[in-house]
Amino acid sequence: MSLLTDDIRALIGSTRTYTAPEPLGAAAIRYFATAIGDDNPLRSDVRFARDHGYADVVAPPTLLCETNQYAALPRDEEGYAGHTWGVAVPGTRTVRGGNSYTFHRAVHPGDVVTATWRLDDVTERRTGTGAAMLVLTSRADYTNGDGELLASNEETTIFVEIAPGGGS
């Protein structure tokens, strides 16, 4: 049985755009740096950042691609408040495949982020043990209030068929 339904296929090419209700903020940058143990002075010392050619403190590069701050979405039943395509595939579990980030420019506290997501492709594959997989490839581009491209994110999400007994 194919996991790729007509409803899912019809989502290919869909886009969603979110603009943050506020600037990213110095506190958000320092919070994320604290969360990952990043004690780089660029994250919190404005003078240090300017001495090294930056206009302001610099966000850890992956923050922009990993935060849901800009989305301002309500929590779903699992507590998640980030972008999804709303794809549900019965009989499968969801696995993150991976990401490919491109960081075009430094991200600063004053940046008001717009994230534009696009569902690029949905393909069917098989695992090594023969279980069906549906692979979603999405892309997000992040710009600031001046329209400058900050970063891009290609993301792979996989729905893996759960075999009888719970394995796959």
Add this chain to the structure above:
Amino acid sequence: MSDALAIPDLERELTLTDLVVYAGATWDWHRMHYDTDFARAKGMAAPVVDGQMLAALVAAQVESALGPQWRLSTLAFRFRNLVVAGSSIRSHVEVTRADDDVVEVVAEVHSTPPGGTEQVAMAPVTATLVRHR
């Protein structure tokens, strides 16, 4: 940059508190990351580390090693095995190119769950850093 460049391994434990802090920092409140009952109902031994947290750790590891004159330009990674709260992780980075303006690295992140054996969490990881001007 003609001198041999070596980036020290990153080793640390990821506690449940660490997962809570990261969830707050990223506005990612999915219950899988902190709710033990929820995680077990999904077949996991414990709450699951957000895989992108591992990527963030590698990013900090390489940028800190090279210093403030360098910034990440690209970072790509594939997830191999889920990592649960209480695991120890180790990120090993190899420098594959080191010019005056570009550094390229490859890395692997391994994890050892509580009472378990080491496995690959994330590989391959590839990154490019450019000199900030």
